[in-house]
Amino acid sequence: MSLQEPSKLLIVDDLPDNLRALDALIRDEQRLVFHAHSGDEALALLLEHEFALAILDVQMPGMDGFELAELMRGTERTRNIPIVFVSAAGRELNYAFKGYETGAVDFLYKPLDPDAVRGKVNVFVALDQQRRETRRQMDALEKSRREQEVLLQELNATQAELQRSLRMRDDFMSLVAHELRTPLNTLFLETQMRTLHLKRGNLQAFSGEQMGAMIKRDERQIKAMIRLIDDMLDVTRMRNGTLSVRPAQVELMGMLERVVSDLSLQAAASGCAISLAPHPPVTGCWDEFRIEQVVVNLLTNALRYGGGCNVEVRVEVEGKCARIDVIDKGKGISPEDVERIFQPFERGARNGEPKGLGLGLYISRQLATAHGGELGVTSTPGQGSTFSLALPCDVLVPCAAVSA
Template identity: 80%
Template sequence: MSQEPSNLLIVDDLPENLQALDALIRDDRRVVYRAQSGEEALALLLDHEFALAILDVQMPGMDGFELAELMRGTERTRHIPIVFVSAAGKELNYAFKGYETGAVDFLYKPLDPDAVRSKVSVFVALDQQRRETQRQVAALERSRREQEVLLKELHATQQELQRSLRMRDEFMSLVAHELRTPLNTLFLETQMRSLQVRKGNLAAFDAEKLSAMVTRDERQIKAMIRLIDDMLDVSRIRSGTLSIRPAQVELMALLERVVSDLSLQAAAAGCTLALTPHAPVAGCWDEFRIEQVIVNLLTNALRYGGSRPVEVSVQDAPGQVRIDVRDQGRGIAPEDVQRIFEPYERGARNGEPKGLGLGLYISRQLAQSHGGELSVQSKPGEGSVFSLTLPCPEAPAASVQAAA
């Protein structure tokens, strides 16, 4: 039961009557408001909720019946129980008129104290029960809303779990696929060499052919190492243990070396790879990690560029430098722009997924760990521009940890 007191309204034009009635009904669980006219009573009714209104019938100006009619005509006050009191004789039939206006009782003066206290106690108890019921209903409604929120969160969690399970299964399938290709090549090479050895055909292992074999083996082994390194990098990023070791780096020399190293891959893809000339740009970065990002962006551009030219350019401004890798491929749909930076997501724009879908995720994390950013601008059919923006601090900074 509520511990808040119930409000009672008593209306009488005589102060002594108000004082006597107040003394009769007041206690710790009640707050009694007095009004000497209908107008004063209406003002109180607008400001407070009342458990009971005790109205004197005969008052100058607005009498008790008129006040009751106004109360019954207003949504805010029509539920308040009304008890009329009157000093007029019963022959005037005021009681009938009182009940007709919606009163719950009619008392004649002089009042019976026990009867008055009893009736007030009943209506106070009803008011307490009503308010407690309202509180319980409100609590149930809050509980219902909280349950709805929890159900939505549970549903979202279930969907995320299902997505994680799908990603896990797809990831395992991709790992098996990506590792099987170089392993199958190495296995076939080993089988062929074993066959030549068994036949005694040592001419198959002359210097030129042996060099080609070693080159092919290195290429397949490096492919597997890259896959394993990507998986390790994701683990380090998520655990916050991927260390960045800044040192002074000349960016244009790094880009020239990477473009030169990838020129054969560009030729195999049937396109050209060009670096726009630019003055030397020095900065304090982890050279190995920046090269890792650039190689990933160029590899993607060659893979998805539709055998069209790929351009690398540098734009510098006070305090920062931006490397743009531009291709002229199919572009990226707007709904996929953020998705491709998530782990295990792949562009798959040529119909067949390649790689584990970790490159852009790792590259963005590496950019952010340097205090920079990796972004993309693309429209379907118009190609893509991936931009790596890096700060150019004046002096080497201490080693930092990549953001998880």
């Protein structure tokens, strides 16, 4: 049996000499003996401590031993404490019968037999030690059970996360293969056509005008593959904490004018136009390349999901914060998808019609956070969406690594 705290014993008698004599009989290193000179003192101790045994004198002024026993049996906390009565009265008064009626486990007459007292106390102390050891073991088992439940929940969560990661990996590899196959197939077909022309000696197919068109087609396919690879590398760097942000003074309106101009042909191919609302120059300390990357992502998505409607770019300065709004008039985003689209490998349309790995918004939000800013969206289904990039104008963000 493991080491335990000493068992507590209560002796109640109105005579100090009787208390000292009984204490001397039952005390040892594994027991704490408490004295009470009256029923009231005994009740106070009973409410404060958990006793292995209570030895009560029957004849006390005020509250006698029988009355104290009845109160103990009527209280939940003290109901199960074993009671031994002690009396100097003669056996003819039949106190023992009344004592057993009040719930006593034994009745002793004075003068006490020391060996009998020690033997009875030893029994109840041993029972108390066993009871507490059993309770300790039960508490330990319950604690172990709770810990095992928590561990099982953690294992289940880990297993579910692992399965999710494996599914995401498989979906991602399938998606990457699909997205890379399109430009690669186009390049392969172009190569086969040129090879066929060369074999047939059809050099007219390589005139200056036609060669220029071929090169532009090749450039588009190569840029598409580079963009996919760059996105995958950015996500890997973010998760490894190695994607750096290098702030410098940037004039925002000039950068936006250049981006809108660069995307004008792509917008025209989608049957719409991109407009930039005029605004005075806005200067801040940002990584121009990364902010441009975010804006390009937002505009590309607006063209992709905008349903052929015009896209508007606005800049607002509120206090010490600059906000870029990219507004489209497309089909909008449902409330349950607003946060989903910012997760990696999630795309705006569930039916898979728009192309892409679903990394643009995830990367963009991480870059916004790295600048001390925010990227969010407000949208009404059927009425379009507004993506807002908020950037602090007066905070010099040190060169830092971005971690997902």
